[in-house]
Amino acid sequence: MMVRTAALTKRYGEQGALSNVDVEVPRGSVYGLVGPNGAGKTTLLTILAGLCRPTGGQVQLEVPRRRMALLPDTPQFDPWLTGREVVALAAHLAGIDGPRPRALRVLADAGLAEAADRRVGGYSRGMLQRLGIAATLVGEPELLLLDEPASALDPAGRREVLDLIAGMRGEATVMLSSHILADVHEVCDIVGILRAGKLLYQGTLENLLVGRAVPAYRIHLRSAVEPVIDVLRRQPWVTSVAAPLPHRLHVRVRSLADAERHLAPLLGNCGAQVISMTPDTADLEDVFLELTS
Amino acid sequence: MSLWRLEWLRLLRTHRLLTILGVYVFFGLTGPLTVRYLGQILGSLGTGGVEVEFPEPTPADGIAQFTGDASQIGLLVVVMVAASALAFDSRREMAVFLRSRVPGVYRIILPAYAMSTIAGFAGLACGTLAAWYETVVLLGPVPIGSLLTGLLLGALFLAFAVGVVALSASLAKGALATAGISLGSLLGMAIAAGVGGPNVSRWLPTTLAGAMGDLVRQGRPEDYLPAAGLCILATAGCLLAAIALANRREL
Numbered sequence: 001m002m003v004r005t006a007a008l009t010k011r012y013g014e015q016g017a018l019s020n021v022d023v024e025v026p027r028g029s030v031y032g033l034v035g036p037n038g039a040g041k042t043t044l045l046t047i048l049a050g051l052c053r054p055t056g057g058q059v060q061l062e063v064p065r066r067r068m069a070l071l072p073d074t075p076q077f078d079p080w081l082t083g084r085e086v087v088a089l090a091a092h093l094a095g096i097d098g099p100r101p102r103a104l105r106v107l108a109d110a111g112l113a114e115a116a117d118r119r120v121g122g123y124s125r126g127m128l129q130r131l132g133i134a135a136t137l138v139g140e141p142e143l144l145l146l147d148e149p150a151s152a153l154d155p156a157g158r159r160e161v162l163d164l165i166a167g168m169r170g171e172a173t174v175m176l177s178s179h180i181l182a183d184v185h186e187v188c189d190i191v192g193i194l195r196a197g198k199l200l201y202q203g204t205l206e207n208l209l210v211g212r213a214v215p216a217y218r219i220h221l222r223s224a225v226e227p228v229i230d231v232l233r234r235q236p237w238v239t240s241v242a243a244p245l246p247h248r249l250h251v252r253v254r255s256l257a258d259a260e261r262h263l264a265p266l267l268g269n270c271g272a273q274v275i276s277m278t279p280d281t282a283d284l285e286d287v288f289l290e291l292t293s
Numbered sequence: 294m295s296l297w298r299l300e301w302l303r304l305l306r307t308h309r310l311l312t313i314l315g316v317y318v319f320f321g322l323t324g325p326l327t328v329r330y331l332g333q334i335l336g337s338l339g340t341g342g343v344e345v346e347f348p349e350p351t352p353a354d355g356i357a358q359f360t361g362d363a364s365q366i367g368l369l370v371v372v373m374v375a376a377s378a379l380a381f382d383s384r385r386e387m388a389v390f391l392r393s394r395v396p397g398v399y400r401i402i403l404p405a406y407a408m409s410t411i412a413g414f415a416g417l418a419c420g421t422l423a424a425w426y427e428t429v430v431l432l433g434p435v436p437i438g439s440l441l442t443g444l445l446l447g448a449l450f451l452a453f454a455v456g457v458v459a460l461s462a463s464l465a466k467g468a469l470a471t472a473g474i475s476l477g478s479l480l481g482m483a484i485a486a487g488v489g490g491p492n493v494s495r496w497l498p499t500t501l502a503g504a505m506g507d508l509v510r511q512g513r514p515e516d517y518l519p520a521a522g523l524c525i526l527a528t529a530g531c532l533l534a535a536i537a538l539a540n541r542r543e544l
Contacts, residue, residue, distance in 0.1 A: 046544060051389065070393045072386045080306040085294055088294035089294040
């Protein structure tokens with residue numbers, strides 16, 4: 001494990017920020033920390049980065065602190081520095097005083113090649129976030145702690161950041177917090193769901209979603225649904241049938257395997273004109289809302 | 294790009310170095326000038342029929358006028374500039390960038406402290422040079438040895454003052470609060486020196502601020518040894534305490 005916490009607790013006076021949090025982040029994985037505002041995500045990342053002391057519990061890191069990097073959600077830098085200087089400073093502090101092309105490449109990867117020699121004071125929020133990512137990556141950290149890394153970016157910028165993060169899988173360990181569940185769903189291997197300082201779930205996305213999904217199919221027909229409903233209700237492997245909209249059916253089944261085997265032939269035998277037929281899986285947002293509500 | 298260069302660029306690009314140099318040189322030029330022409334200035338303003346006679350100004354008066362102005366306004370500017378560099382925790386995101394990349398916070402504090410002190414010393418030196426030139430031209434020769442000794446003692450005081458700023462920055466987060474605590478502490482020390490008399494003031498670092506003016510008036514350098522010794526120890530103490538407190542601070 002790259003990161004392991006045991007009964008990690010943080011209190012600010014009477015206010016509890018984290019309560020007995022046991023996090024395990026495997027080396028080389030992309031770990032997504034999700035939770036509503038005030039759940040303790042930033043506090044957890046700040047403690048792991050060594051910028052805040054826990055009130056109780058333990059933190060075990062399999063990486064020296066100089067090989068870690070924390071990116072805050074709204075990175076800020078001295079406004080009179082240029083982007084290139086910020087990245088050069090970050091590289092120097094990480095012990096990498098190598099050739100300039102490295103800094104330039106990182107800036108280019110972050111989409112800031114043309115703005116590299118402009119002063120940071122004139123950067124937009126999205127550009128600052130990109131610069132923060134460049135300053136984080138230039139040190140080639142083994143453990144990246146990213147607090148809402150795509151929150152200020154436009155869709156194209158978000159796409160690039162997600163691709164960057166996904167590309168790090170196996171090379172570095174990434175722990176990111178986000179309230180954009182689609183991002184977490186897309187790039188993370190493991191998720192931890194925090195609410196009010198408590199870790200409600202930790203594990204793979206598959207386990208989280210499969211364990212909670214009710215096996216069902218969504219069917220869209222061009223023909224009338226009534227004859228199909230009657231036939232479906234007589235099947236032993238169908239547990240319920242509903243028609244939420246015209247020409248659409250929601251069919252709950254005993255198991256997806258039964259549906260995969262019997263559903264298509266049955267629709268064919270009924271003479272139904274099928275536009276689409278998809279398994280209905282629970283998505284992260286459903287599970288998140290269920291767990292945190 | 295090191296943290297030393299960062300602090301140098303901070304002084305240069307934010308025009309803070311220029312401000313410090315400008316303030317000290319301004320008082321270096323105007324101090325002796327004011328002393329030389331004070332009588333004429335007041336005479337031209339009119340005194341309502343009352344004739345005021347001023348003693349003939351001496352070169353020591355010119356230097357004393359400079360140190361009087363510089364130890365107040367100059368010090369204020371140096372404290373503000375140092376506070377803006379040393380209160381690096383005032384913006385959390387910027388503090389995260391620096392703090393999460395250094396093994397100890399001393400690596401941030403020492404360059405900020407040293408560059409602020411050097412800037413203050415550069416200002417004092419330039420101001421002294423200007424005051425010397427103006428005094429020699431308008432009032433007469435100044436003993437160079439005493440002037441340089443006074444400059445050295447003034448530099449020691451500035452080093453102490455910036456040390457106080459470093460300590461204040463580890464107690465308060467904002468630059469303004471840091472400057473306020475620092476100026477309050479230095480003012481309190483000056484008041485203590487005034488109230489306590491020579492037996493107290495000879496030990497206090499604030500006494501060094503006006504040493505230049507006294508030394509060119511035949512003051513004895515050895516009278517400042519207790520304050521200089523305590524100043525060095527207190528500066529080191531302030532820095533060590535600042536580093537220890539800043540290391541304990543949470544973001």
